[in-house]
Amino acid sequence: MDGYGFFVINGGFKLYLDPALMAPDFDRDYTWATVEDGDGYFTSEIEGKSWMQVVQQAEEDPTFFRFTSLYAEGVHIYFNYDPEAKTLTMPKMQPTGLSTFGNAIYVDAVAGKCTVDAEDKFTFTLSFYLADEEGNKTAELLQSTETFLWGRTPIDLLQHGKKIDDYVGTWVVPVENGEQSGKIPVTITKADGTTLLVSGLSLMDNYDDTMALMYDEETGLLVFGYQPVASIQGFDAFVAPFNSVTGQLTRTSSECLVGGFNKAGVLTFVNNPDNQGVYDSMVYAVTGGGQLMLMSGFWNYLEWEPYAPAASFGTLDKVDFSMGTKSVEEGIVSKRTYKTELNLQAFPVQPSKLSLKVQRTAVQGFSLVR
Structure with missing residues (x-):
């Protein structure tokens, strides 16, 4: 039927x-x-x-x-x-x-x-x-x-209307390589009316890692995307949006991160809703021998706190370049990846206990229990 x-x-x-x-x-x-x-x-x-x-x-x-x-x-x-x-x-x-x-x-x-x-x-x-x-x-x-x-969108959570000079200064940036993590000081300077220069982000020793952030005059927000940077020991180098979970970066020009201050005054970069993929960090990489390799092995996350004189940067030291660092893949990571098995602790529901105690209910002098 x-x-x-x-x-x-x-x-x-x-x-x-x-x-x-x-x-x-x-x-x-x-x-x-x-x-x-x-x-x-x-x-x-x-x-x-x-x-x-x-x-x-x-x-x-x-x-x-x-x-x-x-x-x-x-x-x-x-x-x-x-x-x-x-x-x-x-x-x-x-x-x-x-x-x-x-x-x-x-x-x-x-x-x-x-x-x-x-x-x-x-x-x-x-x-x-x-x-x-x-x-x-x-x-x-x-x-x-x-x-x-x-x-x-997440962009709406950022403070609009900021001046380009508001971003100039020293920032404390979290970095990680999968085994070590810490914070490093990064400097932002003004190049012109629409360009900011960032230095110190790669964690490389004796290397000019300057990269650019574009300032949007209409919104007062910043834009970061794939860009070539100075070569290192003969290898072409670049910095790009990165997904640290999947180990994939993108060199697609239309994929970008948008930056601005959150309510707490932290310089925060978020995914552009128009992106095809999703990214949680920035990374410096090199090309050589048909491979993509992380430059220092480290990537940096997207919430940069204002520098304070007493700030601690952990125990991370500058590193030397070596082609023996981690290889990385190029690709666009899907915006949603579902993890449906959570393995949560369960707390059994106790069934309501039936009370056998006789309740004395009196109505106008009449009682159910004599």
Whole structure:
């Protein structure tokens, strides 16, 4: 039977309905369309990262929305938002596409802990848990605070309108090579009205590693992208956006990082939303013998703090050039890579204990217990 039917029994009939088709199916029951200018910046505590997220709206109910492929490819998370009533809720027991030790993870909103502020910042406090086949919660995993900036990008979090001279000075930059990490002082100077020069970023000894940041006069923000730098010991060299997780860099001219001050005054570089890939650092590299190699083995991260005289730079020393450093690949890393197996600690839900104690209930002098 295709989900329904009936049986004739002793002159009567028995109607059959498929329980699976009787259950709500938001994909099947609603028509979804991407919200124009609705894409926003989603920051996930449970994932430990941020990304640009698509939001769609149900044509049949203008207060019903979904985040497409939020935690896993093809698994959507649904929510209700009424801008007039200022209410933000979610359907219960939504599958996430995540798992822990092979067990499917579900999510509910924590009652009263989902809000929307005046700047359209959506804050979801979510409870992740395990459930049995009957839909009964069997174990709590964790609560996570997820935020969504409706219609905004990470660039909107940077301070606009800064002057080029505001960026001139010494900055403390975090660096790492996979085994060592620390902080180094980096100097930014002004070359002209739209160009800043950065030196000291490569960690190389006896090498002029000057590279450029372009200043956008309209926004007051900075732009960093692939650029050749001075050769070293006869090898061509360059600096480029880098993904330290996958070990891939890009020399595509359209891929770039955008820099500016965050609210705390830290010089922060973020991915341009128009990028095809995602990058978390900058790296100096060389070409030689048909290979790409990291120049010093180190890459630098994207939050640069203002220099203070008492700042500590760790124990990192300048390094000498050697073609024996790490090889690196060239390529564009996908904006979203899903890690669906989380291996979280589970806390079993204790069933409610049935009390056998007789309660004395008196009503107008009458007692159930004599």
